[in-house]
Structures are given as structure tokens and as C-alpha cells.
Amino acid sequence: MTDQAPKSQELREGLEGLALKVVMLEEGDLPGLGAFLTHLEKIQATLPADHGPEVALLFQQLEDVGNKLILQEIAPVAQAQELLSQGVSLLLTWARENAFPAESEPWKVYCRGAQELGVVKAEKGVPKSEPEAEAEPEPAAAMESQIWEDPELVANFIAEAREHLEGIESGLVHLEQDPTDLQAINAVFRPFHTVKGVAGFLNLPQIQELSHELESLLDEARSGRLQITAPVIDLILAGVDRLKDMLDDLQEALSDHRPLQRFDLQDIKDTVKQVQHAGAPSAAFEPVESVPPPEETAGADMDQALQELQAQEKAPPPVETPAAEEKAPAPAVAQPPVAQVKEQAKEVKRPPEAPAPASAPEVKAASDAQMPATLKVDIAKVDNLVNLMGELVIAQSQVRQNPHLLTISDPKLERDLAQMSRITTELQMISMSMRMVPIGQTLRKMVRLVRDLARKSKKSVELHLEGEETEIDRNMVETIYDPLVHLVRNAVDHGLEPTKERQALGKSPEGHVWLRAYHKGGNVVIDIEEDGRGLDRDRILAKAQERGLVQPGEQLSPTQIDHLIFEPGFSTAEKITDISGRGVGMDVVRLTIERLQGKIEINSRSQEGTRFTLRLPLTMAIIDGLVVKVGKERYILPAVAVRETLRPAASDYFTVQGQGEIIKVRSQLIPLLRLHRLFRTGNGDMPPTEALVMVVEHEGKQQGLLVDDILGKQEVVIKSLGESFQKIKGLAGGTILGDGRVGLILDLAGIFALGQA
Amino acid sequence: MSQAARQIQQESNSLHEKEGKYLTFSLAQEDYGLEILKVREIIGMMEITAVPQTPEYVKGVINLRGRVIPVIDLRLKFGLEAAEYGERTCIIVVEVQSEMGPVQMGVVVDSVSEVLNINGDDIEPAPSFGTRLKNQFILGIAKAKGTIKILLDIDRVLTSEEMAGLEILGG
Numbered sequence: 001m002t003d004q005a006p007k008s009q010e011l012r013e014g015l016e017g018l019a020l021k022v023v024m025l026e027e028g029d030l031p032g033l034g035a036f037l038t039h040l041e042k043i044q045a046t047l048p049a050d051h052g053p054e055v056a057l058l059f060q061q062l063e064d065v066g067n068k069l070i071l072q073e074i075a076p077v078a079q080a081q082e083l084l085s086q087g088v089s090l091l092l093t094w095a096r097e098n099a100f101p102a103e104s105e106p107w108k109v110y111c112r113g114a115q116e117l118g119v120v121k122a123e124k125g126v127p128k129s130e131p132e133a134e135a136e137p138e139p140a141a142a143m144e145s146q147i148w149e150d151p152e153l154v155a156n157f158i159a160e161a162r163e164h165l166e167g168i169e170s171g172l173v174h175l176e177q178d179p180t181d182l183q184a185i186n187a188v189f190r191p192f193h194t195v196k197g198v199a200g201f202l203n204l205p206q207i208q209e210l211s212h213e214l215e216s217l218l219d220e221a222r223s224g225r226l227q228i229t230a231p232v233i234d235l236i237l238a239g240v241d242r243l244k245d246m247l248d249d250l251q252e253a254l255s256d257h258r259p260l261q262r263f264d265l266q267d268i269k270d271t272v273k274q275v276q277h278a279g280a281p282s283a284a285f286e287p288v289e290s291v292p293p294p295e296e297t298a299g300a301d302m303d304q305a306l307q308e309l310q311a312q313e314k315a316p317p318p319v320e321t322p323a324a325e326e327k328a329p330a331p332a333v334a335q336p337p338v339a340q341v342k343e344q345a346k347e348v349k350r351p352p353e354a355p356a357p358a359s360a361p362e363v364k365a366a367s368d369a370q371m372p373a374t375l376k377v378d379i380a381k382v383d384n385l386v387n388l389m390g391e392l393v394i395a396q397s398q399v400r401q402n403p404h405l406l407t408i409s410d411p412k413l414e415r416d417l418a419q420m421s422r423i424t425t426e427l428q429m430i431s432m433s434m435r436m437v438p439i440g441q442t443l444r445k446m447v448r449l450v451r452d453l454a455r456k457s458k459k460s461v462e463l464h465l466e467g468e469e470t471e472i473d474r475n476m477v478e479t480i481y482d483p484l485v486h487l488v489r490n491a492v493d494h495g496l497e498p499t500k501e502r503q504a505l506g507k508s509p510e511g512h513v514w515l516r517a518y519h520k521g522g523n524v525v526i527d528i529e530e531d532g533r534g535l536d537r538d539r540i541l542a543k544a545q546e547r548g549l550v551q552p553g554e555q556l557s558p559t560q561i562d563h564l565i566f567e568p569g570f571s572t573a574e575k576i577t578d579i580s581g582r583g584v585g586m587d588v589v590r591l592t593i594e595r596l597q598g599k600i601e602i603n604s605r606s607q608e609g610t611r612f613t614l615r616l617p618l619t620m621a622i623i624d625g626l627v628v629k630v631g632k633e634r635y636i637l638p639a640v641a642v643r644e645t646l647r648p649a650a651s652d653y654f655t656v657q658g659q660g661e662i663i664k665v666r667s668q669l670i671p672l673l674r675l676h677r678l679f680r681t682g683n684g685d686m687p688p689t690e691a692l693v694m695v696v697e698h699e700g701k702q703q704g705l706l707v708d709d710i711l712g713k714q715e716v717v718i719k720s721l722g723e724s725f726q727k728i729k730g731l732a733g734g735t736i737l738g739d740g741r742v743g744l745i746l747d748l749a750g751i752f753a754l755g756q757a
Numbered sequence: 758m759s760q761a762a763r764q765i766q767q768e769s770n771s772l773h774e775k776e777g778k779y780l781t782f783s784l785a786q787e788d789y790g791l792e793i794l795k796v797r798e799i800i801g802m803m804e805i806t807a808v809p810q811t812p813e814y815v816k817g818v819i820n821l822r823g824r825v826i827p828v829i830d831l832r833l834k835f836g837l838e839a840a841e842y843g844e845r846t847c848i849i850v851v852e853v854q855s856e857m858g859p860v861q862m863g864v865v866v867d868s869v870s871e872v873l874n875i876n877g878d879d880i881e882p883a884p885s886f887g888t889r890l891k892n893q894f895i896l897g898i899a900k901a902k903g904t905i906k907i908l909l910d911i912d913r914v915l916t917s918e919e920m921a922g923l924e925i926l927g928g
Contacts, residue, residue, distance in 0.1 A: 391823040633807060679809035719825045721808070721818060722860060728810050734818055734825040742806040742818045742825050 012095045014043040019092060022085045023201055030070060036084075037066045054100045054107070055091065061114055062087045078190075080117060082197065086110045089200050106200075109212075151254055156376075157198050158251050161207075163441065164191035165240050165247075170447035172233050172240075173463075179228035188236075189218040195243070207246050210265055213272050214239045220276060235271050237448075242268060379474065382434050389424075389431040390622070390717035396424050397738045432622070435475065439517045439526070440468030442477055446488050446515060453492040460499055460510040461492055470517035472524050476616060479596060480526070483589040487528040487612050488513065490586070495532035495610050505607065507531070523598075523640070524618060529611035535604040537561045559700035562602040566590040566699070590699075594749050597623050597638060597718070597732065615640070625716045625735070627743065628694065628707040630675045631682020635707075636716055636735060636745045643695040643702065645710060650689050663693060663704050670695060672704040673755040678730070682708065698748040703755055714738075718745060730754050775896055776877035781906055782849065782866040785837045789866075790873065790899060790906040797850040797861060799869055802842050819863060821850065828863035829915065840867065853915045862915050873906070875899045880908065 021036045044059050065080050065087075074080045090110060094100045101107055171188040175181060196211035214236055220226035242263060249261045399405065400417055443465050454461035472480075496502075496511035503509050516527040537558060544550040544564045556564075568587040593600045598616035617623055617640075625636035644665070652664040653672075661672040672693065677684040686706075693704040716735035721744075725731065732747035779790035780799075800821075805828050807817040814833035818825050828848060833839060845868035852859050883895035896908040 387823075394823070679807075681807065681809075719823075721825055722827060724827055724860070724862075725808055725811070725818075728808065730809070734806070736820045736823065736825070740820055741804050742820050744806060744808065744818075 015092050019088045022088050033070050052100045083113045161195050170444045173447050173451045176233045185222050385431045389428045394736050401738050436471035437474045439470045439472045443515050462512050464514045467517040483592045486589050491530040495530040524616045526614040531609040534606040563699045622715050626713050627711040629709040630707050633681050634743045636743050641696045641748050643697050645694050653688050670702050670704045674706045779873050781870040788906045790908045795851045800848050802846045826861045830865045853912045
């Protein structure tokens, strides 16, 4: 026994290494398979003599499967890899517990799998695939001790699994519209498979169990034995929700070091069985030849599609080996040809073309460009780097503006300084771009939301996503999620008419919602558009008057009326649903966007629809600002809000009752606000003809701000003024100007409010 | 032990806890002390950016190596006569505890004197001045070198209701 311990330790480490190799295996990954087999042999040589018959069988079968994979004798590659990982995880259990789990569910699953693949050589001790009574699950305590061994691995799994689940959700919604789309079924099947595999590796039996159930359900659909119907989709979505709960629980358990909760999976499992038995015969199922690409899943699917393509390059062409396809009988599943993969991203609907041999190198290039090696870095480090880069840029401009330095006229110094400034600017750009992530993931979260909302409100809604690859500051992604949810909810619930009403109006029965993201003029722009009834301005105005937000007789432009919906507590919904219309939300949306230094615009046409446009800065850390001089202070105005700058002629300046001041810009009258008075600095009574007026716009309203001078336009790094100054109206933050002093950044919402007071 | 005696005992205990090193500075001919553990650094006077809509004693914000921190004039804060800033005027950067965690702030003082080790035996509780003067900012009064040093509870000076006042003004 004494030398047993180190021996088993060695064995366990060996097996863990083996498990890792299996997890990393990709299709057609010959070197990986080779390494796997070598590793397997090595472990076999160190096996203790008293290993049971099952262990010997397992080793033999694993080797067999590995060899067959290399020789491409096994058609369903994914299934074979799955078998390998099941086998290795069984061995791990054996090494850990010093007894082979011959009675456990995984072993039976494995044996069934092995039989299906035809790697079983009649051996004793292999249970037949007759379904037996549910095996006792392994004791929970023993398994959970495993989770904490590598918390980082588990944390990564949680993040990845969540991404997979999101992909699954959007895939399912697509599938609901086109239940025969085999690619879509595959796109949903694969992530379940991955989640299951990793959960098994990490010893998370419940997650593994549930994903396995759902995967097997989808497998039936894949092979045409089960028709995808709304109840099936609902069931899978319910499963996804349960999995999400489990992941939440896992995360909590991980951070609190508490044991995992046990979830009751029986209801889902029962329903799965029911559906499986009641499944429609495959006769009704006919794979469609020209399948439109599953647009919603394009992003999530891309990697896998490309991987397959790569694998395909090494493997014989699909035309000659239709059997090499997964179990699905359809030729339509044949690997998506290059053209189509590209189009998936662009969302051009076109039937897949036959893969032309000439396009093969292109695939390579595309995949190289799409899948660069990546490195996971703690976000705090990146944030710190971005901050420090901001400092460096400022420090550099301080050096350049040093009065002593300015007296030196040395061409070399000039050149060196210019070089330094080029490098720092570039460094800043790079560090900033490190924090950028594609917005697609956030947009795709809306797919499920829209589906559920449409269900609830009994409307038929089509969601169109555009520009998923648009990059946005990672810190901003989380913040814009809630506003987006609000806007999408409003679009579906308020914007779109019920189907009957649409038909009566001669519109298409299904409503359309577009989510578009794109870059424009140094901003990230997100459009939320629907083709519904448009804002009812009369009702908004009536409501606003009722609430006392607008005085009777007050003249408002259409834009100003539209912006009334952002007032706190404003809602025109006739009936309050649990979806929206409670009068909260829109003001929160506006506040959140403004806090991000962004703007929100409304474009609405009666009976044609409404479009909300969110204009956000590329990053939260930097804004484009105009530095203005007011008295002896300098303030920074967000450049995006400044419409024009002018020095008013005496004939364009009017006072109202000696108090209010107005200037005329072309034919428009604009109220004037003296920043000198507001901030009690400098000469508050200077004639406007000697000063500059900055015409700024905010929520459709315009205001002239009186300043002494414009000192320049520059990008400024936004710094918090700290909590003590958080509530001061009119200030958005501070920044460090070229001379090292602090300049205050003005917040237009606050300035406008102060101007009204 | 009588109630009064127990209270005295307790007070002297808590006064003993206050012994330690203090940074002393002067403010209009008075000597003050700040717990050295609260002090981050001492910097010379620099240009301060005024922040609108704040009480008079809030001088504004400065750039402390890339961080924006508020600066408060202690003379004005304590209702003393304002003074021109001169060669010896300093900003003491302190770290105070607020509800949101530690916050750095600058306080403007006439001049910094020295770091003193003050014995618990030399510290007396802040006397009550009735309604004329609130003593809530005062940890205690220390006798040292034939004079007295007013030991400040800087957390109280710069946060809580005082800052709330600032917020009301601002909001």
C-alpha cells in the first residue's frame, strides 16, 4: 500500500493530461490525435497490475478509436471524440476512487456510445444497452470537492457556457421560424455538446446530465426522427434557462466556496422523454436543399464553421464522402462552402454554391484572419493600461508645452518630440482598442427577448440584427444592455401594432424590428427601429399638459414633443402590461446614455415606425472636447453637442423684460446663457458682441452659451471628480489639460436645467 | 466605581488609543495635529481649478499625478479669516474614510511644522465650548512643548454632514 499512493498520484496526473488532450482535440487534428495515443500508451505502461477488466477494455477501445480517427475510419467524428472524452473521464473516476464505476450512468452511456460506433468487441462486463432503472447518481460530496481544485478553469467554463447558451437561444429562435434548417439544428446541437463535454471534464454532473438530455433531443431532430415544433423549442429554452440557473449557482458556489445546489431535473427529463416518444415520424421531415444561412447565429457559428472548413481542407472533399458527414442523412448539411460562410457574416441570402477548388486558399486566409491567437487578460490590467496611456499622452503634451523647451530651436529635438508624440498616440490607440469587443453578443441577447415578448403580446415579430461585428468599449457593453432592453421592449410592445391592426392597415402581418450597430464620425451608433405605428404626438402632448410638463399654449417642435417621453414618469400606454408601459424606463434610458456621454435621438413617422438612435462615444474614457475660456477658468464642452460658434452682431441680440437674453441665429431665436454668471467667474455683464456664443443642442433644444474664447479642440481623458462633487449640476467630470491643470468638463443636461431655473 | 469615574476611565482609555505620531501644522497662529497615518503627502501650493456651486471653503480640484482630487481651505472651513497664499502655504493630502471607501483630499494650511510623538497622558478631551463652537472635529487637545496642539478628526472634517452640506449646495 505504501508505494500505491505515489503510483496512483502519477496515474491521476497522467490521466488528467490525457483528458486535457481530448478536450483540445479538433476535427482532423492529426498531431493532437498522435499525442493522445502516445500519452495513452505511456499511461498503459504504468498501470497498476490489479486493474479491472473494464479498465483494460477501456484502454483498448480508446486506442482503437484513436487509431480509427487517424485513419478516418470513423465517420461521425464528433461522436467519436465525445466517446474518447467519456472514456477518459471514466478512467479519471476510477483513478480517483480506486474502484471502477461499473454501475454508474456514465459507464452505460459510454458503452452505448461505443456500440453505436461499432468499437465494441464482445467483452464480458459490458452492460447491454437495455435501459435499466435510473442508476444512483454518484455521491455529491465526492464530486464537488473537485470543482474547487481549479477555480480558474471553472470560471472560464462559466463564461464560455453562458456564451454558448446565448448562441443556442438565438439559434433556437431562428429554428422556430425554419424548423427544417439542418444547419441551424447543428448550430444549436454543437454548443450543447461542448458544454456537456467540458462539464463532464470538470465533474459537474447535473449540468452534464441536463445538456446531455437536450443534446440527445436535438440529435433526434438532427437525424430526422423528431420534428422541431414549438413545444420542442419551448422545452429546450426551458432547459437553457435551467442551465443558466445552474451556472449562476455554480458561480455563486465558486465565489462563496459553498457546495452546489441540487436542481430538480425530473420535469425536463420527463418532458424530453415524452417528446421523444411522441416525436413525429421522419417522413414528414425533408431536408431543404437551399438553406438560408442562419443569420442570428452567424457570429457564434463562425468559428465552428471555419474549423470545419479547415478540417475539410485536410480531409477528402465532401462530395466523395457523403458518409463522412454526421449521422444526418441530408446532403444539405455538407460543410458550408466558403462563399456562404462569408455571406453569413454579411447576411446575404443566397443558396450555397458548390465549393470551387479555387476558393480553398481563400478559406485559409479567411480563417487565419478570423481566428488569431488570443490571450485572456484581466480587465483591470487593461483598464489600468488605458488610464496610464492617457496620462502618458498628457505628460507628453506637458513636456512639449514647457516654456523652457519652447525657447530651444533645435531641429533634432523637434524631430524627436514629433516621433515621441507619434508613438504615444499610436500606443494610446492600441491600448484603447484592447478594450473593444464586438457588440454582437449584446445584440444577440435581444433575440430571445424579442421572441418571448412577441409570444406574450401575441404579435408576430421579426428581428433583424446588423453590424454585430461593430466594436464597442467593453466597459460600455454592460451599461448599454439595460437601455437596449427597454427600447426593444418598447418597440415590440408599444411600437408594433397587433397583427390584425397591421393587416387592416395593409402592412405585412409580421412586425419588423431592426437592431443596427455601426461606427459613424468617431461614435458608436446603435439604431433600434420598428415599422409600427409611430409616436402619437397628440397623445404625448396631451399627457404632458396633463402632467404639467408643458404649459397650455406652449409651442413645441415635433422633436421636442418626441423627447417628452424621456421625462420621468411619462407613459402613454393605454393599458399597463407587465412588459412595459409603467412609465419608468425611458428616463432611465436617457440618463444612462447621458452618463456615458452619449446622445439619444428619436425619429418617428406616423404609421411608418419609430427609430431610436443611440450615439455613444467610442470609449468612455475619452471625449472630443472644445476647450473654452470663461473668465479665468477653462471648461470643456463635448464637441458632439456644439452646433456652431458665432460672435453675435448687436442687431441680433435682444433682451426680454431686461432679464432673459436671446440671440437670433439666421431665423431662429435661441436663449442665451452666460457661463460667467452660472459659474461666478469673470465679467458677468460683458456685452455679447464682445464674446463668443456656442450654440449647443441637447434633446432637440438649443441654447447659446456665452464664453470668452475658444482655446482649442482636443481629445480629453475623462476623470471622475470624486463622490463629493458627483451631484453638482452641469459638470460631467474633470480632465487634465496640457499645462497640468484640471479642466472641468461640462454636462449639457445639467447646464440646460440650470438655464431653466 | 461611580458612574462619573467610569466615564473618566473610559475617556482616558480612548485618549490613550489616540497616542502616536501627529503631523502638526499652523493655521492663524493656532497649532493643529493630524494623525500621521492619514497623511499621504505634503505638496506645495499649486494652481487650483475652482468648481462652481460649492461652498467657499472648497477651493476646487487639483491634478495629483493624474488624479483629480478636491482641495479644501481649512481656514475657511473653520471660519477663520482668509489669508493670502504664500511661500509656506501647503496642501496636505490626506486619505479620509467615506461611505464609498477611502478618498484622497487636499487641505490648505498656513505652514507645516513637524511630526510629533504625542503621549496618551498628554492628550485631554476636547473641552466643550457650548454653542459658540462645535467640537465635533476635535479628537482631543495635546500638551506638547509648552503649547497646545488641537488634534483633528480629519474624517469628520471632510466627510459626513459637512460634505452632505456641499451636496445640497451643489444639487
